[in-house]
Amino acid sequence: MGKKSDGKVLAQNKKASHDYFIEDTYEAGMVLTGTEIKSIRNARVNIGDAFATIRNGEIHIHNMHISPFEQGNRFNPLDPTRTRKLLMHKAQINKLLGLSKQEGYSIVPLKIYIRNGYAKLLLGLGKGKKQYDKRDTAAKRDAQRDIQRALREKQKVAR
Numbered sequence: 001m002g003k004k005s006d007g008k009v010l011a012q013n014k015k016a017s018h019d020y021f022i023e024d025t026y027e028a029g030m031v032l033t034g035t036e037i038k039s040i041r042n043a044r045v046n047i048g049d050a051f052a053t054i055r056n057g058e059i060h061i062h063n064m065h066i067s068p069f070e071q072g073n074r075f076n077p078l079d080p081t082r083t084r085k086l087l088m089h090k091a092q093i094n095k096l097l098g099l100s101k102q103e104g105y106s107i108v109p110l111k112i113y114i115r116n117g118y119a120k121l122l123l124g125l126g127k128g129k130k131q132y133d134k135r136d137t138a139a140k141r142d143a144q145r146d147i148q149r150a151l152r153e154k155q156k157v158a159r
Contacts, residue, residue, distance in 0.1 A: 007113040007120070010043045013050070016108045018134065020126025025110065026096065028059065028121045029087035034076050035069035040119050042069075045112055052086065052107040052123060054097045059086045061109060061121065086121060096125065104128050 016022065032040070039045065044067040052061050060083050068076045088096075100107050110122045129137070 007115040009111050009113045010040060010119075011045045011047050011112040013047045013108065013110055015048060016110055016124060016126065018137075019129055020106070020108055020124070021129060021133075022108070022110070022124040022126050024099075024125040026088065026092055026123045026125075028123055030061070030119050030121055031085040031087065032066075032119065035072040036066050037119055038072075039066050039069045040112065041114065044069075047109045047112060047121075050109045052109060054093060054100070054107075057090065057093060059088055059093055059096070059107075060084065061086055064109065086123075096123075099125055 046065040050061055050064040052059055054060075062083050063081050064084060065081050067080060096107060099105055104127050106126055106128065108124045108126045110124045112119060112121050114120070
């Protein structure tokens, strides 16, 4: 599946691309209570330490921190890192379950955005990187940056 984020990105997990090879992405809705959506729209959400699990045919996200809404009421959740249920089709959940059972794969949240008025979470199926993979990725990125810098310098001299 391709990139699905059409809306404004409110939170992004940059550490995920550093720690995992993202092989596939899935879009999921979230079951939110009270004023959590208002906090998400204010971009007061953090998915840096979050992870997803599948239990009893349902997918849940853990450790996603949504700050309490300041002008909230008694329906504000007490625990900002509570476990939240994600909404996906049963076939997608079963496919993710089968793929994540393989050795080294996990379900990683990549970004949160608003689409058509609903908060969506982009999940990625990631295979963990080893330390040498991380060094190799950094070396490729540095080499690409050097190539771009040399091309820019050559274009400046040609003018």
